[in-house]
Amino acid sequence: MFVEESLPEYLVPQEYVITMRESMLNKCPVSSYEQVCEVFKKELGETPDKVFDEFDPEPIASASLAQVHVTRIHDGQRVAVQHTHMTDTAAADQATVKFLVNTIHWLFPSFDYRWLVAEIRESSPKELDFLIETKNSVKCLENFHKLSPHIADYVYAPEVHWSLSTSKLLTMEFMDGA
Incomplete structure (x- = not known):
């Protein structure tokens, strides 16, 4: 959950954070069941x-690039299924960020965040690929066991159901959380 205090004010002024939170972050689009x-x-x-024994067509969460549904696989286990949606807007989002960053830089030359455009261009395809995300999760757990064994038992990542996961669809153990 996005909270106002999550971004330091030296990066983004508090007024921007509040406005983004109220106008955008809590109003993410939801894909229809047909989509x-x-x-x-x-x-x-x-x-x-x-594919599943049960599938709730109503998502329990939706973000700008994906949404999550609760379902049950054939052995009765409850799982979370995350799928990408709205990925066609990624190029438009990148163009919008580029336009805004360049315009702000033109108006306020000392405010130079043009590096952000290249960063988004490079990172977006990786963030849109669930297989990369899950492999990173596995690698993170392995690194905890190797490098920080004293806390490794306190770190957990949900089990991935690889046969039901692709770059655009991720099925993993469901975990209640706040």
């Missing part, structure tokens, strides 16, 4: 009702 089915058909060849 969800399209992702599943493309990625796994079947609709969610064929």
Whole structure:
């Protein structure tokens, strides 16, 4: 959950954080069930009702690039299924950031965040690929066991169901959280 205190004021003024939180971050789009089915058909060849024993078409969470559904796999285990949506807007989002950063720099030359455009261009494809994300999760756990064994038992990542996961669809152990 995004909280106002999560960004230091030297990066983003508090007024911007509050405005973003109120106008954008709590109003993310939700894909229709038909759109969800399209992702599943493309990625796994079947609709969610064929892949899972139960599938709640209402997402429990939605962000700008993905949303999460709770479901049950055939052995009865409850899992979280995250799928990308709105990825077609990624190019438009990048163009918007580039325009805003360049405009602000033109108006206020000392405010130079043009490096952010290149960073977003490089990182976006990686963030849109769930297989990269899950491999990083596995690597993170391995690193804790190797480098910080004294705290490794306190670090956990949900189990990934690899046969039900692709670059656009991620199925993992469901964990209640706050």
